[in-house]
Structure formats: C-alpha cells, structure tokens
Amino acid sequence: MSHPTNHRPAGSNVPVFDNTGKMAAIIIGVTAVVAGSVMGAANPFLSNATSSQGAQIDTLFSLFVGIATAIFIIVQGFLLFSIVRFARAPEDEEDGVPLRGNTKLEVFWTAVPALIVVILSVLSYRVLADIERPHPDQMVVEVTGRQYAWEFYYPDYDLKTAELHIPLGRQVLLKITSADVNHAFWVPQMRIKKDAVGGKITTVNITATAPGVYPIVCAELCGAGHAVMRSQVVVEAEPTFQIWVQAQLGAKQRAAAMPPDPKTLGRQLYNQYGCNACHKLADAAAVGVVGPALDGIGSRAADIVPGQSAEEYIRTAIIRPMDFITPNYPPVMPGDYAQRMSQADLEALVQYLLEQK
Numbered sequence: 001m002s003h004p005t006n007h008r009p010a011g012s013n014v015p016v017f018d019n020t021g022k023m024a025a026i027i028i029g030v031t032a033v034v035a036g037s038v039m040g041a042a043n044p045f046l047s048n049a050t051s052s053q054g055a056q057i058d059t060l061f062s063l064f065v066g067i068a069t070a071i072f073i074i075v076q077g078f079l080l081f082s083i084v085r086f087a088r089a090p091e092d093e094e095d096g097v098p099l100r101g102n103t104k105l106e107v108f109w110t111a112v113p114a115l116i117v118v119i120l121s122v123l124s125y126r127v128l129a130d131i132e133r134p135h136p137d138q139m140v141v142e143v144t145g146r147q148y149a150w151e152f153y154y155p156d157y158d159l160k161t162a163e164l165h166i167p168l169g170r171q172v173l174l175k176i177t178s179a180d181v182n183h184a185f186w187v188p189q190m191r192i193k194k195d196a197v198g199g200k201i202t203t204v205n206i207t208a209t210a211p212g213v214y215p216i217v218c219a220e221l222c223g224a225g226h227a228v229m230r231s232q233v234v235v236e237a238e239p240t241f242q243i244w245v246q247a248q249l250g251a252k253q254r255a256a257a258m259p260p261d262p263k264t265l266g267r268q269l270y271n272q273y274g275c276n277a278c279h280k281l282a283d284a285a286a287v288g289v290v291g292p293a294l295d296g297i298g299s300r301a302a303d304i305v306p307g308q309s310a311e312e313y314i315r316t317a318i319i320r321p322m323d324f325i326t327p328n329y330p331p332v333m334p335g336d337y338a339q340r341m342s343q344a345d346l347e348a349l350v351q352y353l354l355e356q357k
C-alpha cells in the first residue's frame, strides 16, 4: 500500500519556473555565455593559420566553436537540472502527467536554431566568396598528384618541380588534378584541402602570410604509398622566390645544354619518376619503404628469375612489375611505366640500377 502522506504527484504539480528553476536558468545561461565566449575567443583546437584564407576560415570556425559550446552547456545543463529536480520520489509508483507539448517552447527552440543557421550560412558564404575571389597579380601553379608523389608546374616559367615554392603575400591559384587515382592536396597549416581527381581540375587560392616550410599531405587513401605521398610548401619573400625560380631555370638549361653523366641522370630519373617514394636507395637519397630497397640491386638481380640476366630482370620489373612481386611486399607498383617513360629514360634508369652494386 502506498503512503498518502509521502505521496508527491509527479510532473505538472512541480512548478518548473519556481525560484529554483529561475536560479538554475540564470546559472546555466551565464555559464553558457561565458564558456562560449572563452572557447570562441581562445580557439584552442588550432594553431595559427599561415594563409590569409586559413585565417578567415579559422575566425568562422571559432564562432562555430563558441556557439556550439554555448548550446552544449544549455542542453546538458537543463538535462542535468531536470534529472535532479524531477526525479521520481522513492515510493511514487504513479504514471507521469500526460504532457501535450508546449507551443511557446517549440516555437522558441525552432526559431533560435533557424536564426543561428541563417546567420552562419550568410557569414560562411561571405568568407567563401572572399577566399575564392581572384587577385590581379595572382600566380598559377598546376598541381598533379600521382601514386605516390606531387608534381608542380609553373606555366609562367615553364618550370616543373617536386616541391612547391610560393612568394609570401601573393595569391597563388592552384589548379589541381590527378594522373591516376583520387588524391587530396592538403596543407594543414594553411587550412587548404582539395581533392585531386583524374580528368578534372579543381582550384583553390592560397595567399601565404608567414614565411616557412609547411608539409603537404595526401588526404585521400590512394594505395599502399598513401602515407608517404608527401611534399612541402616553401614560403619565401618575393625576391628569394625569384632567385629560386632563376636557379631552377638555370639548372634546367644546363641540363638541356649538357647531358649529365649517367649516374647523375640515373639519380634524376629515379626521383623524377617517383621510384624514390617507394624504394629506398642510398645513392639517390631515397628513403621509401613501400617496396623492396634497391641498394645493391645490380649485384643480386641476375637469376632472381632463373635464366634472366640482371639487366632483363630490372627492365621487366620496371615495365611489368606484376610479373614477379617480391614476397612480403604489396602488389601496388603502377604498371604504366612503359607508357610514361621514353625508351631512352628507361634504358638510362636500367643502367643506373645495374651499377648499384
């Protein structure tokens, strides 16, 4: 039997906004505003962005973090308050009061989030429009991702490099594509991330705001070498950048005028065709670990396949890698080197590897 004297009717008979309720609402509201402002201002999740676009994105993100923090505290605060305040009394076995909703409350919690979403949409659109706006002295760099390396082409200078150099403070338009599977071009410190898709050109602007060297990461799983598909952005003052360009152009002209000795050429080809990304080779300063190391390959290539000379073995391993995968390594080497390399490059590379004793 229940004890009528202990009986406390649930639900409607406990006033929600009595003094305790009002006090709780004030405490929760003040905490939400203070914590939201602190989190929004401090932006504890990110280091400083090193591009002007990144700085704008971070400002927006800080606002999102602030608002999300305030909403989190309001929702969790009232949840906790309700759990404590409206808990069932120990011997109360009665059903709760059938509530039919509260129109005022529903209008309030629909209108406020809708307003927040509209405001954030407008602000986001303005930031997006601003960071996509081309600047008159913009420089174009074409970026190509391939398993497993990045390649940069400067049409203004007819220059191809494996490292991205950009002048400080000047807007650079990156035209990004892929030579094979999907990759994603990501410079975390600049807040720039864009898909690299074969047959398509995606674009993104960067304007560097701090000199330095920042990692470029591939952010789309593209095969066994995905983790090593890295490069870097070197941000330098305009004069230093121009000196770098001239040095690259000079090296290119010298190479064209006077063919390098076989060893230098071999090293160049080894890195140019991305062998270095997967195959360790001390002579070419390559440290890749996806495929077998090639130090000393010239001494051991003969008779790996019975009856095949070292030269035949190396040539076949480059142009038809799937014919004999070295045990314990993933079968991921691209099979299109016969199309990508000229006959002269292929032979030069084979001769270079043969000399690795």
Ligand code: CUA
Residues within 6 Å of the ligand: 145, 146, 147, 148, 182, 183, 184, 218, 219, 220, 221, 222, 223, 225, 226, 227, 229
């Ligand atoms: Cu390219 Cu992951």
